[in-house]
Amino acid sequence: AQSVTQPDIHITVSEGASLELRCNYSYGATPYLFWYVQSPGQGLQLLLKYFSGDTLVQGIKGFEAEFKRSQSSFNLRKPSVHWSDAAEYFCAVGPPDSNYQLIWGAGTKLIIKP
């Protein structure tokens, strides 16, 4: 069955430190890949997406993600986090044959230490 795993429920990072959030997926071929962010009391916002081509994709708010086919991973990174990055981050997969339905990870809550 298709699935998305975000191994870390919570991550705590000091302000100014680098960040990496992990995402692994289970799917036979390469799906479309997404990261969304949900700030407290808000809906989800698309951070970045990968469809094909360059495996390092840039998104909004200084985030980037790297697709690694051999590891079935799509990890999210940011070189220096800001307090405003505190939020919940969701990885999602869109299998091309899914009729545009996304499969979601359970999310990783990012906590920023001052």
Add this chain to the structure above:
Amino acid sequence: EADIYQTPRYLVIGTGKKITLECSQTMGHDKMYWYQQDPGMELHLIHYSYGVNSTEKGDLSSESTVSRIRTEHFPLTLESARPSHTSQYLCASSERATAYEQYFGPGTRLTVT
């Protein structure tokens, strides 16, 4: 900034009541979705629509129903609320051409007592 609205934002209601959660978008998107979100869990798609008069059930069984009479409006109705319906409900929309890129409303947090 996406223009998709949900009302109410918070709702506490007793068992057996009928409720309707409203969702509207001003972007002219064809596709709309309802998700159920519980803490620490992935989002589950409960309903979606490709356009006016089109509705489909998602991968999570739900006792709710939806309608799509106008492009911009996609309300979700529970005929008889139960405590098991307590959850956060997120509405989203997307363009036909870029359907994976979904825009989300702020959500309705429903508590059934």
